[in-house]
Amino acid sequence: MATLGLLFGAATASAQEAGTQLMHSGANVRDTASLQRGAKLFMNYCSGCHSLHFMRYSRIARDLALTQQEVMDNLDFTGGKFHDPIVSAMPAAGATQWFGKPPPDLSLMVDEKGADYVYTYLNSFYLDPNSPVGWNNTVLKNAAMPNVLWELQGIQTAKMSEAKPGQPAEVEGLTLTRPGRMTPTQFHAATRDITAFLEYVSEPAALERHSMAPWVLLYLAAFTFLAWLLKHEYWKDVH
Amino acid sequence: MAKVFSPTWFNERAPGLKAMYRKHMLEYYAPKNFNVMYVFGSLALLVLVNQIVTGIFLAMFYDPSANIAFGGVSQAFASVQYIMRDVDWGWLIRYMHTTGASMFFIVIYLHMFRGLMYGSYKRPRELVWTLGMLIFLVLMAEAFMGYVLPWGNMSFWGAKVIISLFGAIPWVGNTLVEWIMGVVGGTAPSGATLNRFFALHVVALPLVLLLLVVLHLAALHEVGSNNPEGVDVKHGPKGNRWSPDAPKDGIPFHPYYTVKDIMGVGFFLLICAFVIFMAPRMGGFFIEHENFAPANVLTTPSSIKPVWYFSPFYAILRSIPAKGPGILALLVSIVALFLVPWLDRGKVKAVRYRGVGYKVALTLFVIAFLILGLIGAEVTPAILHGLLGPNIDLISWQHWIGWICMFFYYGFFVFLWAYTFFGWEKTKPVPERVTSHE
Numbered sequence: 001m002a003t004l005g006l007l008f009g010a011a012t013a014s015a016q017e018a019g020t021q022l023m024h025s026g027a028n029v030r031d032t033a034s035l036q037r038g039a040k041l042f043m044n045y046c047s048g049c050h051s052l053h054f055m056r057y058s059r060i061a062r063d064l065a066l067t068q069q070e071v072m073d074n075l076d077f078t079g080g081k082f083h084d085p086i087v088s089a090m091p092a093a094g095a096t097q098w099f100g101k102p103p104p105d106l107s108l109m110v111d112e113k114g115a116d117y118v119y120t121y122l123n124s125f126y127l128d129p130n131s132p133v134g135w136n137n138t139v140l141k142n143a144a145m146p147n148v149l150w151e152l153q154g155i156q157t158a159k160m161s162e163a164k165p166g167q168p169a170e171v172e173g174l175t176l177t178r179p180g181r182m183t184p185t186q187f188h189a190a191t192r193d194i195t196a197f198l199e200y201v202s203e204p205a206a207l208e209r210h211s212m213a214p215w216v217l218l219y220l221a222a223f224t225f226l227a228w229l230l231k232h233e234y235w236k237d238v239h
Numbered sequence: 240m241a242k243v244f245s246p247t248w249f250n251e252r253a254p255g256l257k258a259m260y261r262k263h264m265l266e267y268y269a270p271k272n273f274n275v276m277y278v279f280g281s282l283a284l285l286v287l288v289n290q291i292v293t294g295i296f297l298a299m300f301y302d303p304s305a306n307i308a309f310g311g312v313s314q315a316f317a318s319v320q321y322i323m324r325d326v327d328w329g330w331l332i333r334y335m336h337t338t339g340a341s342m343f344f345i346v347i348y349l350h351m352f353r354g355l356m357y358g359s360y361k362r363p364r365e366l367v368w369t370l371g372m373l374i375f376l377v378l379m380a381e382a383f384m385g386y387v388l389p390w391g392n393m394s395f396w397g398a399k400v401i402i403s404l405f406g407a408i409p410w411v412g413n414t415l416v417e418w419i420m421g422v423v424g425g426t427a428p429s430g431a432t433l434n435r436f437f438a439l440h441v442v443a444l445p446l447v448l449l450l451l452v453v454l455h456l457a458a459l460h461e462v463g464s465n466n467p468e469g470v471d472v473k474h475g476p477k478g479n480r481w482s483p484d485a486p487k488d489g490i491p492f493h494p495y496y497t498v499k500d501i502m503g504v505g506f507f508l509l510i511c512a513f514v515i516f517m518a519p520r521m522g523g524f525f526i527e528h529e530n531f532a533p534a535n536v537l538t539t540p541s542s543i544k545p546v547w548y549f550s551p552f553y554a555i556l557r558s559i560p561a562k563g564p565g566i567l568a569l570l571v572s573i574v575a576l577f578l579v580p581w582l583d584r585g586k587v588k589a590v591r592y593r594g595v596g597y598k599v600a601l602t603l604f605v606i607a608f609l610i611l612g613l614i615g616a617e618v619t620p621a622i623l624h625g626l627l628g629p630n631i632d633l634i635s636w637q638h639w640i641g642w643i644c645m646f647f648y649y650g651f652f653v654f655l656w657a658y659t660f661f662g663w664e665k666t667k668p669v670p671e672r673v674t675s676h677e
Binding site for chain 2: 055056092102107111112113203204205210213217220228231234
């Protein structure tokens, strides 16, 4: 019976869900070079904590035009075999102790949240001394994750609004207070590559379906045309 | 031995087959004036076959288990991704199945609308309509249970909410919820629920569906097809090129309507292929984003809503802020459709010869149904903000629009009865015969 409360309460909850304005990712899963760069960044900066349980190293080699040697030398930091899925070496119990909860598997993150969400999230970390990990994020408030890309991006700090009575101060904007190894443009490109890679990981079949689509549609168009001719021929004698 | 597979050899041993083929194809005389609205019956059959064939292949690789495969992900959820990634052509088979489910409802809704438009539910076709409505009901159950199988977070919470609706039934409610869920206390669906939903989805309901489809077609072929003129060709003059006893304005289903329907199938498959290959999620309407997160009893989705094809009924359920009356309204909205053949006392079938009142009421009914669909799918907030600005009172706007739509939805049935019962309808003269075709 309590479940019905959920049902009728849902309308109000969704109406209030305003959320931050998301940036446009511009990620392109058909750009193989971008996917390769994204894979490299992901394996270097993300795979220490995040797994891709539904993605095999061998599939990455096949889809990203890489050899087994290239994948095993440059991308496999988890000690997995070539046909193994990408499973982070971080122990689950330790992760829960360090971050409060285990870092989520990212295999389907873009399917669930969208590419723009992931891209904006990666660009929206700021220094927050009140947070347990020292960082916070405008897209996912009180995220348990520190900004692992800080040495590339630099450090952003938040411009806070004046706290109104009874309400906490809100983030008005982020400013880069200490530059990193990349310029903002370079960093946007790098996070776009990571997003594209994760979008590919969400649905590797997308590459296949996009390349097949024109042929299937052309075939069906020809079929329909022939069917129309056939119908026309048969129906000549119906008056 | 050479004669073994000759037609004679076969007909002598299975005398019913040829007779059946003649009755339902070669010598089933359909009116010659079917328009495009008459293609959806064949298309529904096509989608049914697609669902069965793709479903068989999915069942070979899908694992209906809520046991954990790794870190909070069930084997059921993981097996769907296994199909999407490791099974050869698995992604295509699954997208054909998911797209097929949504297309099934599009086709069925249009098929039902055709019935309302041309009075196909009227005497002598009441049973055809009733059997069709039963198919619709079973299809809803089939679709709901199929939606639960990937065991995503929306599967889980959707199942919890929909099953708990049965809890509102007096006296037996809670027992019923326990019985459907297979969980003592009926608090939340579990692996037991997943297992029984799998059995029902792949064995029980498809069998019922197939039986009902056979009966639906048998009932139709007994009385003959209606047509856009609403004239019964069976009662018209006799004698055509094929038989002296057949209706003059009828043509054999095969080859005339088989070739015509194949053309329809071509158009339909073009649309389906576009979805399957270009946008299988249809922006989160055919496959919902929330369902890419595995079932989690601790994380409620930001809003629980069913797939788009249930959204008009879901909007009705939610428009009434009390559980009992809400469920009752939902029930009435479907039962009313069953009663249409007996609510409508009008003698004229086709909308083109009916009174203005019917045309207006049917149009409003369809618009109301569509807007209720938008409300149930939760796309109205964006539309209302776009139209009226960001500072409107969304809740009350949605509330009132929902109620107006429900007025026209239920109003259609009440009006239909009064309009025809008291003889207010001014119909146009119906022609004697079907004279032309498109």
